[in-house]
Amino acid sequence: MNEKILPTPAVQRFYDRLGSRYDWFEFYEGRAKERAHEALDLAHGLRILSVGVGTGKDLAKIIEDITPGGIADGLDISPVMLHLTQKRTAALVCQADARQLPYASHSFDRLYAAYVLDLLPFADLPGLIDDFYRVLKSGGRMVIAALTEGVDLPSRALVAAWKGVFALSPAMCGGCRPLELLDIVRKAGFKQVEREVIVQLGIPSEIIIATKI
DSSP states (O other): OOOOOOOHHHHHHHHHHHGGGGGGGHHHHHHHHHHHHHHTOOOTTOEEEEESOTTSHHHHHHHHHHTTTOEEEEEESOHHHHHHHHHHOOOEEEEOOTTSOOSOTTOEEEEEEESOGGGSOGGGHHHHHHHHHHHEEEEEEEEEEEEBOOSSHHHHHHHHHHHHHHHHOGGGGTTOOOBOOHHHHHHTTOEEEEEEEEEETTEEEEEEEEEOO
């Protein structure tokens, strides 16, 4: 079945235009991102990969927790977002597609991806998660945040409306649609896999926490 999503060039153009206004999305992403940051269990000296850096706001907080001695790498498909991140942080950033990570295997202690996978074709997600596994060191932790299915009546109603709008025009939803990632993460070989759902203003987000053994 062909999945209707926003094509990658259109995603890049959307986020290039959005720029620093992406921080406004904190109205429904903020609490999930805070929990995801907490779940990273950061410490001085760790090497971190942020997949989809956005405006660099999240990465700046990560860098505070790994300094001194830590190294932060980040990638994004949007050159505008990379420019904003470079203004906010000293991270090593590059323009790249999350599905083609330009990093050696076993490079990172932590991997963080917030509201990136919900932009991508579902068929591409198993390979992407496999690649996340590849670049993590043994014992490394991955934390993902993404839009997900509703868990109560208000969030289910809102997600149903979201899906209706997405079916008409993915661009009206920023290219994002709800996912459930638990099974894909487990099949990639991750262990100690946990899933939490946080609902903010009726919008549900899932946080996946997983370890490479």
